[in-house]
Amino acid sequence: MNVPSANPNPLDLSGLHPDTVAVAAGRPHAAGQPVNTPMIPVSNYDSGAGPEYARGDGTDGWRALEDAIGALEGGKALAFSSGMAAISALFDQLPSGAKIVIPDDCYQGTATVAADGAERLGWRVMRLPTADTDRWVQAAAGADFIWMETPSNPLLEIGNIAEVSAAAERAGAVVAVDNTVATPLLQRPLELGATYSVHSATKFIGGHSDLLAGLVVCADRKAGWDGFANLTRRRTYGGATPGTLESFLALRGLRTLSIRLERAQANAMELAERLEAHRLVTKVRYPGLASHPDHDLARETLDGPGAMLSFELVGSAVSTDVRLSKLHLIHRATSLGAVETCIERRNKLAGQEHIPPTLCRLSVGIEHVDDLWADLVQAIDGLVD
Numbered sequence: 453m454n455v456p457s458a459n460p461n462p463l464d465l466s467g468l469h470p471d472t473v474a475v476a477a478g479r480p481h482a483a484g485q486p487v488n489t490p491m492i493p494v495s496n497y498d499s500g501a502g503p504e505y506a507r508g509d510g511t512d513g514w515r516a517l518e519d520a521i522g523a524l525e526g527g528k529a530l531a532f533s534s535g536m537a538a539i540s541a542l543f544d545q546l547p548s549g550a551k552i553v554i555p556d557d558c559y560q561g562t563a564t565v566a567a568d569g570a571e572r573l574g575w576r577v578m579r580l581p582t583a584d585t586d587r588w589v590q591a592a593a594g595a596d597f598i599w600m601e602t603p604s605n606p607l608l609e610i611g612n613i614a615e616v617s618a619a620a621e622r623a624g625a626v627v628a629v630d631n632t633v634a635t636p637l638l639q640r641p642l643e644l645g646a647t648y649s650v651h652s653a654t655k656f657i658g659g660h661s662d663l664l665a666g667l668v669v670c671a672d673r674k675a676g677w678d679g680f681a682n683l684t685r686r687r688t689y690g691g692a693t694p695g696t697l698e699s700f701l702a703l704r705g706l707r708t709l710s711i712r713l714e715r716a717q718a719n720a721m722e723l724a725e726r727l728e729a730h731r732l733v734t735k736v737r738y739p740g741l742a743s744h745p746d747h748d749l750a751r752e753t754l755d756g757p758g759a760m761l762s763f764e765l766v767g768s769a770v771s772t773d774v775r776l777s778k779l780h781l782i783h784r785a786t787s788l789g790a791v792e793t794c795i796e797r798r799n800k801l802a803g804q805e806h807i808p809p810t811l812c813r814l815s816v817g818i819e820h821v822d823d824l825w826a827d828l829v830q831a832i833d834g835l836v837d
């Protein structure tokens with residue numbers, strides 16, 4: 453192997469725009485080295501000089517992904533085999549009887565982890581509406597762990613991370629934010645005072661529906677609490693380590709996140725406006741619309757309204773399903789954050805009974821907006837109620 457030469461022009465990421473950090477971080481940056489961290493499938497190392505075994509000691513591939521996301525969000529990142537593996541590792545740290553706050557409009561996997569803990573370990577789980585900041589601030593006083601998800605999914609409600617984190621800090625509670633929907637380019641929870649930011653890299657970071665991966669970024673804000681060490685231990689002994697190919701693809705996805713997001717957001721804004729004006733659409737939820745109840749807070753906390761929107765149609769669940777069945781281009785599929793546009797009527801899923809029956813969640817991709825609109829309109833107009 454070549455001995456890497458010292459880089460005569462070391463890169464200082466501080467002060468660079470997030471769009472640039474997403475491209476530049478997590479690269480070798482040394483003379484004679486490849487510009488990409490190579491994909492080296494490995495479990496075992498020759499012993500005596502550092503890493504011994506990949507499950508505990510990691511691989512260059514994960515570390516490159518962790519370095520890049522950590523640099524973007526201003527903390528130390530740990531990669532996992534999926535978003536749920538990352539979320540489970542965080543919740544696994546909570547003791548019996550822990551007092552936990554989660555949103556009403558919570559990712560169903562996370563709500564299930566909390567409900568299981570309530571049953572097995574006596575966790576006391578309070579659920580609050582994402583946008584009701586006063587109630588979150590009040591609840592922080594008696595809580596151990598606060599889980600925020602903003603923008604929420606599929607209701608696109610906006611939570612106030614800064615205010616809730618300040619209240620939590622006063623009370624000695626830990627705040628974690630599921631940042632999957634916003635992405636590290638639109639929102640950086642640690643800068644707003646949260647202790648942890650969590651991603652399903654399966655979604656926007658990967659961006660191509662071809663991998664499962666997750667990340668936790670740690671700020672280690674609470675005195676006497678080494679979240680990074682605790683989580684590393686969880687990953688080592690829980691074994692939810694990211695794959696070699698998945699780490700490579702997630703980092704490759706991150707390189708283009710800013711331009712994918714730019715197009716997807718522009719499409720989402722245009723579709724939200726057109727849908728709002730459509731006679732068969734009764735409601736559109738998108739933080740970029742002036743009609744959104746948290747439009748101002750969204751402008752304050754987010755660097756853009758994102759690529760997710762929801763709309764409700766006249767009629768019933770059944771007529772909505774018939775309409776969606778007429779789509780050609782847009783995938784009827786559950787995941788989000790990819791280059792291809794996906795739609796789902798959310799209320800049909802277990803645990804989503806609180807969602808209005810005709811609500812369709814649209815994860816907007818990077819296709820031409822007029823093709824997306826034409827497909828939506830022919831499907832919506834294709835059924836006479």
Ligand SMILES: *Cc1c(COP(=O)(O)O)cnc(C)c1O
Nearest residue numbers: 534535536559630632652654665
């Ligand atoms: C998909 C998703 C998760 C879970 O991530 P996986 O990678 O599927 O395990 C968690 N939170 C949100 C908001 C998600 O969309």
